[in-house]
Structure formats: structure tokens, C-alpha cells
Amino acid sequence: xxxxxxxxxxxxxxxxxxxxxxxxxxxxxxxxxxxxxxxxxxxxxxxxxxxxxxxxxxxxxxxxxxxxxxxxxxxxxxxxxxxxxxxxxxxxxxxxxxxxxxxxxxxxxxxxxxxxxxxxxxxxxxxxxxxxxxxxxxxxxxxxxxxxxxxxxxxxxxxxxxxxxxxxxxxxxxxxxxxxxxxxxxxxxxxxxxxxxxxxxxxxxxxxxxxxxxxxxxxxxxxxxxxxxxxxxxxxxxxxxxxxxxxxxxxxxxxxxxxxxxxxxxxxxxxxxxxxxxxxxxxxxxxxxxxxxxxxxxxxxxxxxxxx
Amino acid sequence: xxxxxxxxxxxxxxxxxxxxxxxxxxxxxxxxxxxxxxxxxxxxxxxxxxxxxxxxxxxxxxxxxxxxxxxxxxxxxxxxxxxxxxxxxxxxxxxxxxxxxxxxxxxxxxxxxxxxxxxxxxxxxxxxxxxxxxxxxxxxxxxxxxxxxxxxxxxxxxxxxxxxxxxxxxxxxxxxxxxxxxxxxxxxxxxxxxxxxxxxxxxxxxxxxxxxxxxxxxxxxxxxxxxxxxxxxxxxxxxxxxxxxxxxxxxxxxxxxxxxxxxxxxxxxxxxxxxxxxxxxxxxxxxxxxxxxxxxxxxxxxxxxxxx
Numbered sequence: 001x002x003x004x005x006x007x008x009x010x011x012x013x014x015x016x017x018x019x020x021x022x023x024x025x026x027x028x029x030x031x032x033x034x035x036x037x038x039x040x041x042x043x044x045x046x047x048x049x050x051x052x053x054x055x056x057x058x059x060x061x062x063x064x065x066x067x068x069x070x071x072x073x074x075x076x077x078x079x080x081x082x083x084x085x086x087x088x089x090x091x092x093x094x095x096x097x098x099x100x101x102x103x104x105x106x107x108x109x110x111x112x113x114x115x116x117x118x119x120x121x122x123x124x125x126x127x128x129x130x131x132x133x134x135x136x137x138x139x140x141x142x143x144x145x146x147x148x149x150x151x152x153x154x155x156x157x158x159x160x161x162x163x164x165x166x167x168x169x170x171x172x173x174x175x176x177x178x179x180x181x182x183x184x185x186x187x188x189x190x191x192x193x194x195x196x197x198x199x200x201x202x203x204x205x206x207x208x209x210x211x212x213x214x215x216x217x218x219x220x221x222x223x224x225x226x227x228x229x230x231x232x233x234x235x236x237x238x239x240x241x242x243x244x245x246x247x248x249x250x251x252x253x254x255x256x257x258x259x260x261x262x263x264x265x266x267x268x269x270x271x272x273x274x275x276x277x278x279x280x281x282x283x284x285x286x287x288x289x290x291x292x293x294x295x296x297x298x299x300x301x302x303x304x305x306x307x308x
Numbered sequence: 309x310x311x312x313x314x315x316x317x318x319x320x321x322x323x324x325x326x327x328x329x330x331x332x333x334x335x336x337x338x339x340x341x342x343x344x345x346x347x348x349x350x351x352x353x354x355x356x357x358x359x360x361x362x363x364x365x366x367x368x369x370x371x372x373x374x375x376x377x378x379x380x381x382x383x384x385x386x387x388x389x390x391x392x393x394x395x396x397x398x399x400x401x402x403x404x405x406x407x408x409x410x411x412x413x414x415x416x417x418x419x420x421x422x423x424x425x426x427x428x429x430x431x432x433x434x435x436x437x438x439x440x441x442x443x444x445x446x447x448x449x450x451x452x453x454x455x456x457x458x459x460x461x462x463x464x465x466x467x468x469x470x471x472x473x474x475x476x477x478x479x480x481x482x483x484x485x486x487x488x489x490x491x492x493x494x495x496x497x498x499x500x501x502x503x504x505x506x507x508x509x510x511x512x513x514x515x516x517x518x519x520x521x522x523x524x525x526x527x528x529x530x531x532x533x534x535x536x537x538x539x540x541x542x543x544x545x546x547x548x549x550x551x552x553x554x555x556x557x558x559x560x561x562x563x564x565x566x567x568x569x570x571x572x573x574x575x576x577x578x579x580x581x582x583x584x585x586x587x588x589x590x591x592x593x594x595x596x597x598x599x600x601x602x603x604x605x606x607x608x609x610x611x612x613x614x615x616x
Contacts, residue, residue, distance in 0.1 A: 090493075185398075188534045209517040212534060221608050223529045226496045226520060260611045294615055300529050301609050303568045307602055 002249040003044045005116045005142075006033045007135050008125025008238065009105065010049040010073060013278060014085035017092065019231050025278040026059050027084065029125030029148065032235035035282045036242025036269045037123070038066040039290060040250035046116040048072035048135060050108045052079035062283065071113040079104040092230050093207055112138040120252070123245040124168070125238055126150050129160040136167050144254050146170040147199070148241050151177045166198035169254075172241050174205045187212060188219070201259060203244070205237055213263050215256045222263045225271040225296060232277045236270045239282065243269035268294050310557040311352045313424045313450075314341045315443050316433025316546065317413065318357040318381060321586060322393035325400065327539050333586040334367050335392065337433030337456065340543035343590045344550025344577045345431070346374040347598060348558035354424040356380035356443060358416045360387035370591065379421040387412040400538050401515055420446040428560070431553040432476070433546055434458050437468040444475050452562050454478040455507070456549050459485045474506035477562075480549050482513045495520060496527070509567060511552070513545055521571050523564045530571045533579040533604060540585045544578045547590065551577035576602050 013027030030049045037045050046069040053075065063070050080103040088095045110131050120143045124132045129149070136145060147168040153161045154177065165171060171194060175187060182190035191202040191214035202214040208230070210223040243266035248254055251261075268290060275281045321335030338357045345353050354377040361383065371378050388411040396403045418439050425446060430453045432440045437457070444453065455476040461469045462485065473479060479502060483495060489505075490498035499510040499522035510522040516538070518531040551574035556562055559569075576598060583589045 092493075185400075186534075186536055186538070188536050206517070209514070210531070219534060219604075219608055220611070221531045221534075222611075223518070223531065226494075226527060226529070228494055228496050230494070257612075261613050264611055264613055291615060294613060296527075298613065298615065300527055301611075303528070303530075303572055303609075304565075305569050305572055305602060305606065307599060307606065 001042050001044050002121060002252055003046065003116055003119035004037055004245055004249040005046050005048060005112065005119035005122045005135070005139065006030050006037065006125065006242070006245075007048045007110065007123065007132065008033055008127055009082050010047070010051050010055070011082040011084055013234060014083070014099075015232055015234050015277060016087040016098075017232050018088065018090050020277070022277050024083070026062065027234065027278060028082065029127065029238045031279065032238035032273070032282070033123055033125050033242035033245070034063065034068045035066065035279060036239040036273075037246030037249070038068055039243070039269065039285065039287075040246040043246060043249040045069060045246075046072055046113060046119070048110045048112055048116075050074045050076060050104045050110075052076055052081040052104045055081045069113070069115070072111065072116065074108075074111070076104040086234070088233065092233055110134050120144070121245055121249045122146070123241060124148065124164075125241065129153055129157050129164045132164050133160065133167075136164065144169045144248065146172065146241065146245050148172045148237065149177070151180055154180050162197065165194070168199050170201040170203060171199040172203040172205060172237070172244070174207065174237070178202070178204045203263065205240060207233070207236070211240065211263055211267060213259060215259070218256060220260045220263065222267045222297070223300060224267060225293065225300065227271060227275065230274045233274050234278060236273050239273040240266040240270040242266075264294070264297050268297055309350050309352050310429065310560055311354065311424055311427035312345055312553055312557040313354050313356065313420065313427035313430045313443070313447065314338050314345065314433065314550070314553075315356045315418065315431065315440065316341055316435055317390050318355070318359050318363070319390040319392055321542060322391070322407075323540055323542050323585060324395040324406075325540050325585075326396065326398050328585070330585050332391070334370065335542065335586060336390065337435065337546045339587065340546035340581070340590070341431055341433050341550035341553070342371065342376045343374065343587060344547040344581075345554030345557070346376055347551070347577065347593065347595075348554040351554060351557040353377060353554075354380055354421060354427070356418045356420055356424075358382045358384060358412045358418075360384055360389040360412045363389045377421070377423070380419065380424065382416075382419070384412040394542070396541065400541055418442050418446075428452070429454070429553055429557045431549060432456065432472075433549065437461055437465050437472045440472050441468065441475075444472065452477045452556065454480065454549065454553050456480045456545065457485070459488055462488050470505060473502070476507050478509040478511060479507040480511040480513060480545070480552070482515065482545070486510070486512045511571065513548060515541070515544070519548065519571055519575060521567060523567070526564060528568045528571065530568075530575045530605070531608060532575060533601065533608065535579060535583065538582045541582050542586060544581050547581040548574040548578040550574075572602070572605050576605055
């Protein structure tokens, strides 16, 4: 059984979209990553994150019920859980952050549980690059380290972020972030420059426009599934990353060919995430739904053409 | 040999992009459509359009050299050719129109040459819906009518445009136009509403984000090929439409399965169009380049996944 270590925030989110708004609900990068990865079989998923004493048992139970190991989820006595609040615009592609309360994240010093020090796959969700680096320094020769990050760290901690990037095998960032990080507008050029920074694989997420995987001189593109309704994009990128890492952990194959499949699995899971608020849809997801929608991805993209 | 009738503007364009600017060069929807379609074999391509006396013989020669029939290209004595000037922004996805001089287009009454009245495929490029309707009324039971249009006509001639849409088999419009025409933000819902207006097939062009084909309950997506450099997007949509229609005319097969291939061929041709200013790249295009890049589309999108 492959071990998958998921690092990132476990949080309260408060979300407004044109379709409605939520109270404080379960959120955070590690949450979405682990929930997404838990749809795969024969993997041992552990979380490294931090919460406050205000984090409810109901949410803890969600992890337990899915066999997501939370030995690495530190509870800070008297502390308050990280809180993020945001409002999506009408196009659902852009959002304003209304409030960010770091709380227990402010002094978070991650400790990887002994059981996960030899994890085959490490999925570093969006967090301070110092936390990500600390985890990289603790784990022992994982087969694959996948990094997700955000423009916020490019603005505030670029030097450290670049060091983290140099240590990972796969980076997943969105198109604007790829442009910012590389100084190149063309995503082909941007990916090449980012590969030169360290990662063999670069995944550029384009939200509703799909995702690109770059490796050596090869490119692969997975569309996002066009949907009837998008209710809430929160967590879609993390769900994508969790599906990507979870599938790789299950299949124990980190070839380019298998990464293409992993990108499709990630896109498949993300397509469900956005259909309801927060983690709601991810908590109801049935295996049959996943398989049936995978077939949609196939019919959406596959064609036969005579190349002779 | 299938006959393909191409209707649209033949124009002078003056283009500015972040990479440079042109003098007055050859442009127009019918020009790009016909040039693109001329890459296919065994099709008889005719243009219906209008020019002024200022249109140079060199440009006429371009059509003649590619066996594009210009019997339907009316020359207005003393008239001036339609002129459009535009400037692209840094993102190359948005542009400002700097100048539009309708000139001979203002009183254009199209006459389909007798030889093309029984054209199998009619490609109606962007033009006043009254001109498009006149052509529809002249041709005799074509196998397929493809319509391209723009938001300009939705703003100014919606009622007439809706009548034209009700008469065609395929409509190609961009994502914003699909949203405007349908009043739906979701492209899945937008396509359904537009299909209810008449066309069996709806193609939604998303520029650098690819194109979607909708038919009954099916969807197909073709990515745009990620490129090192995009110099000038002018004519890309028309080149896409010309490749789509040209391939269908060559293969004499208007099934959904073959339309998927046609979308890939259209995307392939459009990927070349944007690599140089105006029609420059389209005039140098070699058959080998087209085939080699088609293989890139295949490797970009094709994957094997176990659905059981």
C-alpha cells in the first residue's frame, strides 16, 4: 500500500458566490486534497496540518470515516483554526478575499508522523514555503514530491519559494502564476523556464479551461468538463491535486503516460467539487459517479484522425 | 468533387499587436476561410464577396493561384474595399477596433454564381445577416450550411440574425457571444438554447482555450495548441471555420464523428494562422507542416484510461 502524505491548511471557509453564501464551513488545501485522494484504493493517506480547539469533532469524524490519518494534525490548545472568507464574482473565475485570519497557522512548525516519513508520494498543498521546506527536509527519499503554491508566496516569499520549487518533482500552479513566476506570457515558454527551476513536470491549471502537463518536450492537455452549473470553485485546484496524487499513489506508476491519466482523474474529481458549496459534493461522491464521468472525459476528448 | 461556397468579407486590414504593426494588408473573413479550406484536396472553392477598384491584382492572384474561384467576387467600379483596423492588447485576447470603413460592403447585394448554386457546403462568414440570408435563399439544398457571426450583429440586427440562425445546420461563435445570444453563462446551457434556435451543431470558440462542439447530448472539445509565440490572432476564427468546412467538404461526411475531426483540422490550421501577421503564414503553409502538427494535437489530447 502506497503512503500519500498531504500537507496544507485545514480551515474554516466562509464563501459567497452569485448563487448563495455559506456560514463557516470545512475548508483548507489539505482537506480538499485528502478528501479527493480518498477516492482511490489501497493508499494510506496522512495529513500534516494544524487546527485550533474550535475545530469541531464532526469535521474530525469526516477524516476518520475516510481512513485519513490525522496523527499529523496538530491541535493547538486555546488556538483558533485558520479562517478564510471570499466572494466570487459573476464569472466565477475571479474572487475577492474578504478576510484571512491565520490564527494557529502563524507559528505552525510541521511534524511529519514517523509512519509517514517514508511516504512514497508527498503532496505539498498551498502553505508558507517554510512549512513546505520543513516537510521536504523531514521525509526520506519519497518517489515523488508534488508542490502546489500561489501568487501570494511569489509576492512575499519568492526566494524561499524558489528553493522549495528546486526540490520538487511536480509543480501545479495556475496560468497567471506560471506567467508571474517565469516572466513569460506564452505558457509553453513559462513551463520551460519553470522546469529549469527544478521540477521535471509542470502542471498549469487553467480553471474552467482545463490543465496542461509539461514534461521534457511533451505536452498533454486535459479539459475541464463543461458543466451545467458551477456553484463554488473553492477547493477545485486542491481537489485536482489530490486526485492527481491519489491516482499516482494507487497505481504506483509515475511515468509520463500515467501522469496523463492522473491529470484526467484530477480533472474528474474537480468537476464534482465545484457542483456544490465547499466540500459538500466531495462528501457525497459515489464510486459509480466517478466512473461514469470519466467516460465523459473520454468522449469529450478522444478522436480518430488519419495521420498518414 | 464537393463544392464549398465561402461567403464573407474580402478586406484590407491594418493591425497593431504588442509585437509590431502592419500597413494595409489582405484580410477579411472570406479570405481566411477560403485560404484555410484550400489546404484540402478535391474541393471546388468559390467566394462570394465584394471589393473596390483599389483591390490589387497581387491579391487577386493569391486566390487564382490556389484555385479559389472568384466569379462571385464583385468588383464595384470606383468603389473602395472594406477596411478594418484594430489594435490587440498585451494579452492578445482582446482588441480595440480603431477604424471601420464599410465602403463597398454598405450596399452589397450578393449574387451566388450559377456554378455554386448547388454547393454541398455553404460557409457563411461574418457579414450582415441580410447578406447571409440572401445567400441562403439562393442556394439549392446544400448538405450543410455553417454560419459564423459576431456580437456586433447581436447588438444591431438580432431579429434578422435569429432568422438566419434558424436556417443553418452549424453555428460557430465565441464563448462571450454564445452567452450573449442565449442569456446563459454555462456554455452547456448556452449551447442547448442555441440548438433550440435551429442549428443541430453548435461550435463555441474559446480562442486560446480551444473549441467545443455540441450535438444532441454529446460534447467534444478540441484544445488550441499551446504555442511558443502568438503574433497576431486576426483571422484565427475564420481560419478555424475554413478548415472545419474544408475538411467536411473533402471527406463528404457530415456525421458527428467526422465533425470532431473537422474541429481538430480547423484548430490545426488556426494554430498556424496566429504565428505571423495577417495571412502571411497561411500563404507559406506546407502540407508536411499541417500533418506534423496534427500529430501534436493527437499527442496533446489522447490518453488511455481503464474505465472498468
